[in-house]
Amino acid sequence: MKDDSQLRTWTHAPEFSWWCVGVIGIFPLMRRWVPGLLLSLSLLTTACDGTGAPVRSSLTARQALSSSPEVVEFESPAVRLELFRDIARQSEQQAGQSAQGVALFPIIQGNEFVAAPGFEPRADLLQPPDAGSGLQFVFDARTGDRWPEDRRESLQGLSEREAAELVARTLLGLWGIQPEGAVRVDRAAGAPYAVAYVDGILRINPAFLYLATAYGPASMTAGLQ
Incomplete structure (x- = not known):
């Protein structure tokens, strides 16, 4: 049982x-x-x-500029766009002030070393104004770091050299600079500034290119405000 x-x-x-x-x-x-x-x-x-x-980047704008371009390249497009906007806002705040050690866009104006005129956070630095169309540039690897020619998705399909030329035309046009001869464009990796123009030489921080190219067609999905 x-x-x-x-x-x-x-x-x-x-x-x-x-x-x-x-x-x-x-x-x-x-x-x-x-x-x-x-x-x-x-x-x-x-x-x-x-x-x-x-999530925002742990990098500040200045830290991004002093970093290698590879570090900045692998930040998300949204983070790079926000860093670019921060740099643009600082450029507007610094415009016309003494450029001794603090300006992100130092230039020689007359006999003074000052911060260049600023640009707004929505500025597309890959769309040069008409004023920059006649400028001539020299990208001479013998005078500094070589500008890479390989095209990068994070540069909207451009190479660093191509992006540097577009940014150079745009900024010199916005700043009203009309040099008599060709402008030498140097690659200034790790510099404490984004772009500097002194004695006919334009020095561009390549990390800034990866921030500037975050604005444009590829950035529309990153939540423009």
Whole structure:
């Protein structure tokens, strides 16, 4: 004679076996979709904080300029765009002031070393004004770092040299600078400024190019405000 506990155990044993088979059958499926789920969660955590707001870069604008261009290149487009806007705002604040050690865009104006006229955060430095169309440039690797010719997705498909020429035309046009001869364009990696123009030489920090090119067609999905 079997007691009630034995009967209950035996009665539910087939159901338990079916349930175990069902659960075990799920495991192969889980092995396929769990890695993808974990990757998605990892990307979401990287892109957003706990409130769903975009995570800002730990770099300040000046730290970005003093970093290697490779470090800046691999920041997200949204972060690079925000750093560019910050630099643009600082350029407006510094415009016309003494450029001794603080200006992001130092130039020689007359006999003074001053901060160049600023540009607004929405400025597209890859669209030169008519004033810069007649300028001639020399990119001479013998006088400094070589300008890379390989095209980069993070530069909107341009090479550093191509991006540097567009930015050079735009800024010199905005600043009203009309040199008599060709302007030498030097690559100034790690410089404490973005762009400097002294004695007919334009020195461009390549890290700034990766910030300037964050604005444009590719930046429209980065949440322009």
